[in-house]
Amino acid sequence: MSEQADQRVQPTDEERVEMLETMLRIREFESRMRDNFADAEIPGFLHLYIGQEAMATGVCQVLEDRDYLTSTHRGHGHCVARGLDTARMAAEIYGKETGYCNGKGGSMHIADVEAGMLGANGIVAGGVPIATGAALSSKMRGTDQVAVAFFGDGALSEGAFHESFNQAAIWDLPLIGIVENNQYGEMSGIDEQHPPSTHDDLTIYGEPYGAHREQVDGMDVEAVYDAAARAVERARHGEGPSLVECVGYRFEGHHEGDSEFYRDDGEYEHWKSKDPVETYPERLIDEGVLTADEWAAMQADVETELDEAIEFARESPMPDPQQAYEGLYVDGGDHR
Amino acid sequence: MSLASRETEEMAVRDVINQTLDEEMERDERVFIQGIDVHGRGGTSNILKGLDEKYGRERVRNTPISEVSIVGSALGAAATGMRPVVEIMYCGFLGVAGDQLLNQVAKMRYMFGGKLDLPLVIRTKNVMGANAAAQHSQALHHWLAAIPGLKVVCTSTPEDTKGLLKAAIRSNDPIMLFEHGSVYNETGQVPVEDYTFEIGEAAVEREGEDVTVVATQAQLWNALEAAEQLGEEGISVEVVNPRTISPLDTETIAASARKTGRCVVVDDTPLSYGTQSQIAADVSEEAFFDLDFPVQRLGIPDVPTPFSPSLENEILVDTDDIVDAILTLA
Numbered sequence: 001m002s003e004q005a006d007q008r009v010q011p012t013d014e015e016r017v018e019m020l021e022t023m024l025r026i027r028e029f030e031s032r033m034r035d036n037f038a039d040a041e042i043p044g045f046l047h048l049y050i051g052q053e054a055m056a057t058g059v060c061q062v063l064e065d066r067d068y069l070t071s072t073h074r075g076h077g078h079c080v081a082r083g084l085d086t087a088r089m090a091a092e093i094y095g096k097e098t099g100y101c102n103g104k105g106g107s108m109h110i111a112d113v114e115a116g117m118l119g120a121n122g123i124v125a126g127g128v129p130i131a132t133g134a135a136l137s138s139k140m141r142g143t144d145q146v147a148v149a150f151f152g153d154g155a156l157s158e159g160a161f162h163e164s165f166n167q168a169a170i171w172d173l174p175l176i177g178i179v180e181n182n183q184y185g186e187m188s189g190i191d192e193q194h195p196p197s198t199h200d201d202l203t204i205y206g207e208p209y210g211a212h213r214e215q216v217d218g219m220d221v222e223a224v225y226d227a228a229a230r231a232v233e234r235a236r237h238g239e240g241p242s243l244v245e246c247v248g249y250r251f252e253g254h255h256e257g258d259s260e261f262y263r264d265d266g267e268y269e270h271w272k273s274k275d276p277v278e279t280y281p282e283r284l285i286d287e288g289v290l291t292a293d294e295w296a297a298m299q300a301d302v303e304t305e306l307d308e309a310i311e312f313a314r315e316s317p318m319p320d321p322q323q324a325y326e327g328l329y330v331d332g333g334d335h336r
Numbered sequence: 337m338s339l340a341s342r343e344t345e346e347m348a349v350r351d352v353i354n355q356t357l358d359e360e361m362e363r364d365e366r367v368f369i370q371g372i373d374v375h376g377r378g379g380t381s382n383i384l385k386g387l388d389e390k391y392g393r394e395r396v397r398n399t400p401i402s403e404v405s406i407v408g409s410a411l412g413a414a415a416t417g418m419r420p421v422v423e424i425m426y427c428g429f430l431g432v433a434g435d436q437l438l439n440q441v442a443k444m445r446y447m448f449g450g451k452l453d454l455p456l457v458i459r460t461k462n463v464m465g466a467n468a469a470a471q472h473s474q475a476l477h478h479w480l481a482a483i484p485g486l487k488v489v490c491t492s493t494p495e496d497t498k499g500l501l502k503a504a505i506r507s508n509d510p511i512m513l514f515e516h517g518s519v520y521n522e523t524g525q526v527p528v529e530d531y532t533f534e535i536g537e538a539a540v541e542r543e544g545e546d547v548t549v550v551a552t553q554a555q556l557w558n559a560l561e562a563a564e565q566l567g568e569e570g571i572s573v574e575v576v577n578p579r580t581i582s583p584l585d586t587e588t589i590a591a592s593a594r595k596t597g598r599c600v601v602v603d604d605t606p607l608s609y610g611t612q613s614q615i616a617a618d619v620s621e622e623a624f625f626d627l628d629f630p631v632q633r634l635g636i637p638d639v640p641t642p643f644s645p646s647l648e649n650e651i652l653v654d655t656d657d658i659v660d661a662i663l664t665l666a
Binding site: 101111118159 | 368394397399400402404405407408409410411412413414415416417418420435436439440444445446447448449450451452453484485487507508509
């Protein structure tokens with residue numbers, strides 16, 4: 001079993017409201033992407049974060065602006081939770097010049113290195129070594145910055161995960177791995193991905209590396225916040241890497257257009273009852289942290305913001321075709 | 337670049353690498369080395385010996401035997417303010433780091449819209465003629481040069497080793513720097529002063545009128561020996577050292593081919609899809625109407641490097657092979 005939490009770390013009421021807004025922003029962003037993709041407005045393909053909002057939100061809430069993160073092919077939620085501008089994100093997904101990568105990256109490669117967001121990544125576990133390097137850099141420069149690598153349960157089968165955690169453990173690096181267990185690696189369930197001895201607790205993969213391990217309900221943003229806060233605190237104080245498993249579910253397919261043939265009957269409904277964007281506002285209203293009117297106003301504000309973000313993306317120009325030859329190297333020699 | 341007016345000293349390539357890394361680590365505290373047994377043993381060819389004592393384990397970092405995280409963590413460190421110099425023991429081990437090289441290092445800057453610097457050097461070595469067998473004996477600079485986003489440098493002489501390694505460490509782009517095991521003990525005059533050679537610029541190592549030989553690394557030394565021999569027979573050979581494989585200095589190479597009208601390309605990569613083919617294609621495109629003969633390619637026949645000396649010697653290109661190729665054109 002995972003190590004038990006010594007003492008629960010509670011978000012303030014202000015933070016709880018912020019986390020609700022972040023989760024709502026992710027949900028509304030992704031819902032618009034889903035609908036507009038279905039309307040053929042968006043080139044390429046999309047992997048959506050709907051259902052997993054509590055994971056990115058709880059983790060990013062405890063990070064400081066100076067910290068680093070790496071993300072995955074399912075990365076929009078991490079970007080929103082990090083505070084990236086939804087208009088520039090939308091523009092990137094639409095392939096526009098005003099996007100974060102000027103249209104060179106798209107949905108799977110949104111990055112804002114200035115903001116410590118070292119990139120979404122189309123290769124499973126591809127960002128884990130990069131986060132390890134950011135953690136190494138922090139340590140060598142004598143800062144207290146930490147690096148968070150988000151990855152799915154599927155990444156635990158990749159050598160890149162194991163090499164990185166081994167190296168981070170030997171060097172006591174401030175690396176935090178967040179396993180987003182959404183029950184599927186692509187379209188295959190855990191039975192086909194990992195041996196039975198790991199199914200109840202995927203953090204077992206961190207055990208040989210001496211990582212601090214916690215498994216939390218990934219549909220409960222405060223449980224994620226709590227575990228992440230402890231992992232980040234340890235990393236800041238030189239206590240080495242952590243591995244936190246967030247157990248949750250994705251409500252969309254692996255990618256948009258996936259027939260979702262693999263889901264069991266009743267499975268979706270079971271998880272839908274835990275939907276953090278439905279349950280958390282009820283909880284905050286019940287506990288008197290937020291009024292129903294404030295919740296309605298928050299929804300209206302976020303919807304307006306995202307409608308404007310989509311409009312920005314739609315109206316932005318496509319990149320000049322000649323830009324295909326730019327940006328490869330700093331020192332020139334971009335194209336033969 | 338003329339050596340005549342500058343203070344120089346006689347040095348072996350291996351000592352140049354050590355001294356250059358020392359100078360760059362002294363100059364910039366963000367520069368650090370990581371790789372397998374770089375501390376203590378001084379790397380697989382003992383070239384880094386002494387740097388650990390001077391700079392300590394923090395800046396001469398022994399890694400686990402994990403090429404993915406050696407390369408990937410160096411990339412992450414390069415993206416966040418450090419200037420790593422990675423050592424991959426043999427170029428054949430680059431395959432272990434595959435995704436990080438192909439999809440991360442090479443693509444990160446472009447894919448993110450050209451918005452970040454990646455001051456990362458990956459040093460490795462080509463090996464031929466060492467009876468090391470197929471996995472430890474091959475040349476792979478052509479393989480990496482086929483990936484847009486990686487600049488690929490081949491060092492050959494004491495002088496270019498210093499100028500190119502310094503340029504690589506000071507570059508804000510990722511550089512694959514291929515050394516060659518057969519030239520580590522070669523010696524030559526090296527300017528004492530601080531200097532860099534432009535990445536992407538070739539050099540005419542020996543001027544001549546009759547035939548151009550474009551040659552890299554161990555084959556550059558063989559080509560210079562062949563030129564010396566043929567000079568005594570009245571054949572004037574020009575020898576061009578590409579120095580950088582990607583981006584290739586086609587202009588300098590084609591200008592030499594236009595001047596002599598004959599061109600031989602020699603390199604330790606396999607002949608099919610090898611460096612020779614790329615250079616031959618570029619020369620043909622740029623200088624076709626000034627050529628008297630088709631461009632000739634010398635390299636490794638398309639087999640893995642065999643172990644037994646009798647087998648390996650069969651597939652290696654040597655000075656005699658270069659002489660023969662030149663004589664068929666001259």
